[in-house]
Amino acid sequence: MRRLSRLLVALISLLSAPLVDAGVLRLAVASNFTDVVRELVPLFVKETGHNLLISSGSSGKLYSQIENGAPFEVLLSADTRIPAKVEASGLAVAGSRFVYAKGRLALWSAKPGLFGDGKAYLRAAAFNHLAIANPKTAPYGLAAQQTLERLGFWQPLQGKLVQGESIAQAFQFAATGNAEAGLIALSQVRAWKGTPGSVWEVPAEFHAPIEQAAVLLKKGEANPAAAAFLQFLKGETARQVIRAYGYDDSRGIDAL
């Protein structure tokens, strides 16, 4: 019995020891931007010597987690609404929000040579399923809905739309071929390592801009790594990577 309790004490002290050193930034990032952040990490580490711990998920889920005490220090959201909400509830540093990337929508199929003109492909509707992200919860889903509405295809395609809970799942439906095509983020096409497939970049004026905002959370206010990362994100090194992933960077950084 005594041996057991000694073992328990040892276990508990082991588990309660901090797993992460100081100088590390806990970053919450929207699913669609995860690939870019992975590429940014080594550059950031090289430039500043700080390290990063990444948690990715849908912006809505990250929001609920932050509201309920998650230890994140910086949030890279897929929209501008959630950072504003976090700031309104006093969990973010006022005035720290800015747009770090503007998303581009693309029609994509895993099959090469399926279409050049995406509009014609959507009009002909010779497919069983078109994958989009949930318009209610995902900014890219909303942009997909706006695009289809503008083209007059939203109603006719109702029976063929399948929704991913996030843009990541919408892409996965198209990548496995279960949906012949999907309206997904251009950055996902750029990050895709498989066969290139067919791509049609949706003109930006077909939907409201997909502005993605970053915000410094209260928990990161005193962490120099958090300030350094936000600065790094605005710098030319990071901008180049972000542009290469198909994000629109023509107007530079917008404060909010």
Next chain:
Amino acid sequence: MPFDWQPVWLTLKLATVTTLVLLLLGTPLAWWLARSRAWWKEAVGSLVALPLVLPPTVLGFYLLLLLGPEGPGGRLSQALGLGTLPFTFAGLVVGSVVYSLPFVVQPIRNAFEAMGERPLEVAATLRAGPLDRFLGVALPLARPGFLTGAVLGFAHTVGEFGVVLMIGGNIPGETKVLSVAIYDHVEALEWPQAHWYAGGMVLFSFAVVLAMYLLERRLRRVGS
């Protein structure tokens, strides 16, 4: 916003169809598992039990690949003229049958094993044929196992989330079951709607589990 009953009916429909399919497929399987002397029997038993320990994401991921247009299941369903199964009600039934299989097979197998050889031998001496013995002796004796299996299979399918999320595509009236509808509302920060569904699920699940315990107690008393 009016209360949307569609996910409720869809969930009940899915659970009912799944339970019926499982009783049809599970009974011969449980019978074989209970009575076979094959050395590889336990390997099959382990396969049946796998969904108990595998995360739903594993099942969902492989079902998506297997049933997709390039997968063997997808090629078969296409050759049969059924198209591909993900994003359809039939696809959810396939997923749910795999997911809830152990919850139905295990209790029935236990019931078959518990009754032993004797009742069947007695029936045989009275010149009952194999089919007669199965239908007239084994099935009635194993009734508690069937009830438990049906209730558990039904309830487990109602509570299914991960597999449906991964192969469903969130289509209202086709694949948007209760658990997915709740997830949807929570993600959209529509908590009042989420509460109606989620609270209902808690009550329903409690009622099912309670009913099963009471039923088991009564059956045990009747049996002894």
